[in-house]
Amino acid sequence: MKYKIFVDGQEGTTGLKIHDYLSKISNIEVIKIESEKRKDYEARRALINEADVVFLCLPDSASKDSVSMISNNKTKIIDASTAFRTNQDWTYGLPELHKNQRIKIQNSSRVSVPGCHATGFILAIHPLVAEGIIPRDYPTSCYSLTGYSGGGKSLISEYQNSNREQLFAPRQYALNLNHKHLPEMQLYSGLNSAPLFTPIVGNYYQGDAVTIPLFPRMFIKNVTARDIQELLASYYKDEHFIRVIPYDSEAYLEDGFFNLMQCNNTNYLDIFVFGHKDEILLVSRFDNLGKGASGAAIQNMNIMLGLDEGLGL
Ligand SMILES: NC(=O)C1=CN([C@@H]2O[C@H](COP(=O)(O)OP(=O)(O)OC[C@H]3O[C@@H](n4cnc5c(N)ncnc54)[C@H](OP(=O)(O)O)[C@@H]3O)[C@@H](O)[C@H]2O)C=CC1
Numbered sequence: 001m002k003y004k005i006f007v008d009g010q011e012g013t014t015g016l017k018i019h020d021y022l023s024k025i026s027n028i029e030v031i032k033i034e035s036e037k038r039k040d041y042e043a044r045r046a047l048i049n050e051a052d053v054v055f056l057c058l059p060d061s062a063s064k065d066s067v068s069m070i071s072n073n074k075t076k077i078i079d080a081s082t083a084f085r086t087n088q089d090w091t092y093g094l095p096e097l098h099k100n101q102r103i104k105i106q107n108s109s110r111v112s113v114p115g116c117h118a119t120g121f122i123l124a125i126h127p128l129v130a131e132g133i134i135p136r137d138y139p140t141s142c143y144s145l146t147g148y149s150g151g152g153k154s155l156i157s158e159y160q161n162s163n164r165e166q167l168f169a170p171r172q173y174a175l176n177l178n179h180k181h182l183p184e185m186q187l188y189s190g191l192n193s194a195p196l197f198t199p200i201v202g203n204y205y206q207g208d209a210v211t212i213p214l215f216p217r218m219f220i221k222n223v224t225a226r227d228i229q230e231l232l233a234s235y236y237k238d239e240h241f242i243r244v245i246p247y248d249s250e251a252y253l254e255d256g257f258f259n260l261m262q263c264n265n266t267n268y269l270d271i272f273v274f275g276h277k278d279e280i281l282l283v284s285r286f287d288n289l290g291k292g293a294s295g296a297a298i299q300n301m302n303i304m305l306g307l308d309e310g311l312g313l
Pocket residue numbers: 008009010011012013014015038039040056057058059060062080081082114115116149150151152153154288289292293
């Protein structure tokens with residue numbers, strides 16, 4: 001039997017990339033909506049209820065509408081928006097979070113795909129909180145460098161169709177310090193408060209690096225940067241998509257600079273630990289359209305359907 005898969009939002013950035021991944025998986029049937037009917041309630045409702053798995057690649061409000069259209073017990077939903085990420089009736093689609101998370105995803109019919117910046121932050125910090133290294137009330141901060149595809153069709157169009165000089169420089173945003181990923185960053189990192197977080201969009205299509213400074217003098221346990229690298233490497237040792245880079249490796253450097261695009265077009269997330277004296281820097285590198293969105297969505301589908309987790313990725 002072939003599983004029927006529908007992508008609501010099939011012509012958006014995340015939806016198109018999900019279709020790319022689906023085209024590499026043979027034992028499924030992708031059902032599509034006619035382009036001019038992609039916002040038609042009845043047409044969407046029919047396909048949503050016909051499908052075994054529906055990916056929602058829509059703005060939050062449209063995602064909520066799609067969920068309200070389901071009138072059967074069969075359809076499994078994987079939502080890429082922010083709408084359900086901290087909703088306790090949904091499962092957070094980050095299988096590497098801890099041992100039980102993959103099983104929860106497997107048994108769930110409602111899975112939310114983590115936000116891209118949140119993915120980078122949580123995967124680097126959560127093990128350190130869970131292992132009692134960082135106190136829960138530790139005040140974290142981080143910044144994330146992201147390609148403009150993270151902003152969807154409208155930001156892509158702005159970058160690709162405008163010659164405005166200010167688009168050539170990196171641009172900070174969410175300077176109200178209230179980015180929409182903060183609730184999930186707090187909830188799934190295990191910290192008592194969200195990080196002080198500033199994202200920065202650059203003039204390139206895809207690729208993300210989340211950078212987190214840490215001060216070990218404020219930790220519960222006395223550890224070095226090398227200890228942190230070893231702890232993270234051990235935590236993720238069985239995780240195919242999480243690569244903790246050896247301490248002191250300089251393989252990440254190209255002409256002396258960090259290349260944040262090296263995970264592009266893969267579902268890998270690389271964690272780097274840098275250290276000097278009493279200071280540590282964690283960097284998570286990944287593709288905002290891979291592990292940061294569409295790749296993660298496909299990984300979740302594979303888990304939910306009992307397929308090989310790396311299929312298509
Ligand atoms: N881009 C990224 O890296 C990431 C995006 N996400 C999330 O995924 C979701 C989709 O984002 P993204 O793909 O970037 O966005 P895009 O703007 O690129 O695409 C959104 C798509 O949804 C369609 N759409 C909008 N409203 C409706 C509606 N009412 N009914 C049906 N279709 C509708 C749009 O139609 P039209 O073609 O007419 O514009 C468009 O094709 C968002 O919630 C976003 O936050 C999550 C992680 C990363």
